[in-house]
Amino acid sequence: xxxxxxxxxxxxxxxxxxxxxxxxxxxxxxxxxxxxxxxxxxxxxxxxxxxxxxxxxxxxxxxxxxxxxxxxxxxxxxxxxxxxxxxxxxxxxxxxxxxxxxxxxxxxxxxxxxx
Amino acid sequence: xxxxxxxxxxxxxxxxxxxxxxxxxxxxxxxxxxxxxxxxxxxxxxxxxxxxxxxxxxxxxxxxxxxxxxxxxxxxxxxxxxxxxxxxxxxxxxxxxxxxxxxxxxxxxxxxx
Numbered sequence: 001x002x003x004x005x006x007x008x009x010x011x012x013x014x015x016x017x018x019x020x021x022x023x024x025x026x027x028x029x030x031x032x033x034x035x036x037x038x039x040x041x042x043x044x045x046x047x048x049x050x051x052x053x054x055x056x057x058x059x060x061x062x063x064x065x066x067x068x069x070x071x072x073x074x075x076x077x078x079x080x081x082x083x084x085x086x087x088x089x090x091x092x093x094x095x096x097x098x099x100x101x102x103x104x105x106x107x108x109x110x111x112x113x114x115x
Numbered sequence: 116x117x118x119x120x121x122x123x124x125x126x127x128x129x130x131x132x133x134x135x136x137x138x139x140x141x142x143x144x145x146x147x148x149x150x151x152x153x154x155x156x157x158x159x160x161x162x163x164x165x166x167x168x169x170x171x172x173x174x175x176x177x178x179x180x181x182x183x184x185x186x187x188x189x190x191x192x193x194x195x196x197x198x199x200x201x202x203x204x205x206x207x208x209x210x211x212x213x214x215x216x217x218x219x220x221x222x223x224x225x226x227x228x
Binding site: 031042045048103104107108109111 | 147156157158160161164166205209219220221
């Protein structure tokens with residue numbers, strides 16, 4: 001399976017600011033996924049990012065709030081814009097396996113707290 | 116639309132006893148089914164999956180799961196629980212024709228020494 005790293009691992013931010021989360025994969029992958037996991041809850045898909053095209057957002061998530069970049073096949077960023085305390089969550093990057101594309105593998109997550 | 120249900124918020128079991136974490140699903144096509152585990156302050160780790168073939172699948176850390184098509188279930192099992200198995204477990208489903216994976220609400224497993 002791919003090795004996925006995320007930066008930062010955690011951050012505490014002030015209301016109204018923005019944070020960009022980076023996701024780096026050690027192999028080339030077609031699709032990358034960004035999830036949100038609110039405290040004590042399940043994972044919710046924010047968007048799917050393919051290299052060279054606009055990200056596809058799920059219902060309830062918009063590009064102005066969560067802009068995503070996918071400049072190449074090993075890297076993606078998710079920005080959480082104009083943050084409020086309700087954005088406090090763990091943000092997870094995920095990719096399909098390189099040999100088992102039917103399985104998703106996850107990064108360690110970014111724990112965001114908004115004050 | 117696909118969905119997955121984990122009916123138990125929490126499962127408590129004594130160390131050395133067998134454990135079961137339940138999962139039922141709903142998909143329009145053939146299901147791809149997964150179990151993931153999340154330890155405190157860590158990301159999700161893949162445990163096992165069912166795509167096709169033998170209904171009993173074996174995965175990491177001694178876990179196994181049984182696919183039951185008639186009951187649309189995919190329960191996670193382990194013959195002898197360890198305290199270190201205490202974690203949050205997620206069942207997930209994906210339609211064979213799609214690429215989105217839908218996750219259940221999660222079941223917290225507590226294994227008492």
